[in-house]
Amino acid sequence: MAIDINEYNSKLKPTWCPGCGNFLIHMSLKKALSELNITPSQTYIAFDIGCNGNGADKINTYAFKGLHGRAIPLSAGLHLANRKFTVIADLGDGACFHEGLDHLIHAIRSNYDITIIIHNNQNFALTTGQATLTTDEEKPMYGLPDSKPERTLEPSEIILSANPSLYARGYSGDMQQMTELIKAGIQNKGCSVIEIMQLCPTYNEECTPQWFMQRIHKIEDTNRTLEEARKVGTITDESINTGIIYRNTQLKTFYELLENRKDTQTELVDEVKQYDVQKLFDQFK
């Protein structure tokens, strides 16, 4: 029995542009939580700044809308303090690959047991359409009438270079698949990166639902080497593969590798009390 999805609704209605991919991403996240029977009070979402972050007060879970680019380290801190919570970092391609790129790489290599949802709409939309590293190289953008001089980078290359525990790609027009991918991310023990190719009818109007539908190709969830995953993950002019691209079930999480926490059953939140430091003090001579 899934939890009623209305449980996850706040009193406010979303404010995104008509046709924005965020509506269905937001809905898929709620649906994934409900289908996994994770209650609003068992969920903690760290929202970044950007159009996605405007969803923070539109969902009824524990949440923290913090700073631009910092949803990932904030999530890591939330998670390590109480691993019983389902912790999700929700951020855009600007936050993830520009302001906070270091956090993405280090979170993957640290392998915190969190789920990172990247809303990849190929631009900084909330500040009205600046280029990101996923923006098409030829495309004129805000303040860049002749397009950006920098090269485009492939998120899958960045993510796979750090050997993630799970990497999946969804499309904001396919709620059913997104829900399944987010569920897989939450259920995976380790750092799960879910990249969502997001419609942005205002600042990326060329990439219409039809444009995406011609290119989207769903792939199977099978064992792949990193090399195979790179091939499958590469976006070409003709095709964008969606589905679970890579899993590495061998990786231990950050917390599991902490020698001093191995035999501890409690969480850090349970342990705040006065500690007698006399023995430690006595070790000083």
Add this chain to the structure above:
Amino acid sequence: MPANRYCIKLGGESGQGINTLGILLSKAIKSIGYNIFSYREYPSLIKGGVASYQIDLASKYIASSSKSCHILVILDPEAVHEYLHSLNANGILLYDDKQVVFTQEEQDWIKQNNVHTIYLDSQTIAINAGGSPIMSNIVMTSFLWKLLGFNPEDLTNIVKEIFASKGDDVINKNILCLNAGYNASEFKNEYLQNTLIPEQLKQENSSKILTGNDAIALGAISAGVRAYYGYPMTPATTIFKYLGNTYKETGILIKQAESEITAVQMALGSMAMGTRALTATSGGGFDLMQETISCAGITETPLVIVLAQRIGAGTGVPTWTGSSDIHTAVKSGHGEFPKTVLCVSDVQSGYILIQQAFNIAEIYQIPVIVLTEKQIAESLFTVETLPQPLQIQRGTYDGESRYTITNTGISPRWIPSFDKKPYLNTSDEHNQNSQSTENAEEIKAMSDKRMQKHATLLSNLPEPTLYGDPNVPTVLVGCGSTKNPVIDAINEGMNIAYLHYEYIFPTKTQALMNLVSSGKRIIFVENNQTGELGKILTEASGYQFKEKVLKYDGRPLFLEDILNIQI
């Protein structure tokens, strides 16, 4: 020259083991019943350059360094030129390298000041005694020990203790070298220093020596800190070292983050989830943390940061001391929001203030910055016991809305739990129900609510403490490490009192203004260029300091710097 203390300085090449030798000697001197205060000078590099280790010893508690020493032990020819002039008149220079060549100026200076120079071929003595060349340091130390007039058994005990993990062979060789150094024929009775050295305590000495950073780490453990997130930066790094090296005993989660931004964000996240987490940094790292301080301010999330100061803007002088980040701490973060800045001065205050910082951060749901300085962070203090720990206060209580407007400004905050109502912490301006707002009335009401916490907190903070005789005409004012040479100067008989600020923001001014209105001569003393605490006090009280003693050359305020103030 201070009368009630004796000062030893070791000088050598950086990376030559000066620090290890200094700690060994500090422990040995402490073990025979002295109070010591040890201070390091070293360059920001791993090998090469000169470094020193200075030990001041006294029968009473001291917490400051002297500017000049009675005896200088030189282990590297370059160091002699750097440190020769820090010797007192009639002092002793002990060196062990034939390559030491004094310039004409140095030869004249040695003569004029009646300095005794003693050359000891420590390496040959070590080898002849059956040790290795590196044990020349032990030869020098034991010869020094003899000059001081101390019993060789006491030094032997400490050597055994320090080298315990290295095995019997190393210990035995070191002891052979120790004895050879102690009995070296270069010794003459006229060199004996015992008339200059204060009397040692007669009772058994159970005191410990630890650094200011050790005290902050112990206080954090005591306060229930369960996670430490750090990024290396001198002079904050040794907090990480202590908490890391004791993590098996304490169970504290240790994370070396990829940047200071990450470290402080992880701390913020863990605090929001309801545990206690700490991060520590220095100037540049603190700058990176400031956006998060602002975020903690508006989201009303408890946050504690230790800011261990070193001197200078930019990279500055990374391994030297100063207190030039007071203003940065008080003014940190964009926008307007309440925060607290506390200022550590020694082991006791480091232990207590870090506990207080967590209580204030949680009760008032604000960022708290705990300032220390390299001179406190890395120096060794002698202490008998730690003060009684503070009771943990978390200030949590349940409510309907996370940002409910109250008289005190303090809203309900409950630790996230499966059986409690979820809420949103948001850095968007918001109404009482965490909904983002651009409504004029709501913006003003929430801003007023937050700032009300500043007023509530100010009314609950203590006034600064007055040390010394309140009837004397001259009062010095300061914070942080300023306290230590000033109190030591009072104990040397200087006719001053001292007003000491531990809680520097929000700022209490009544005690200061009472002194001003009673006609005292007020002298402001700080280890920075522009009188940063003074500016904070002026802003809060309107009082303009007419007399300031400011030092900003990377060196601490030495005892002589205070004694030389004309009163």
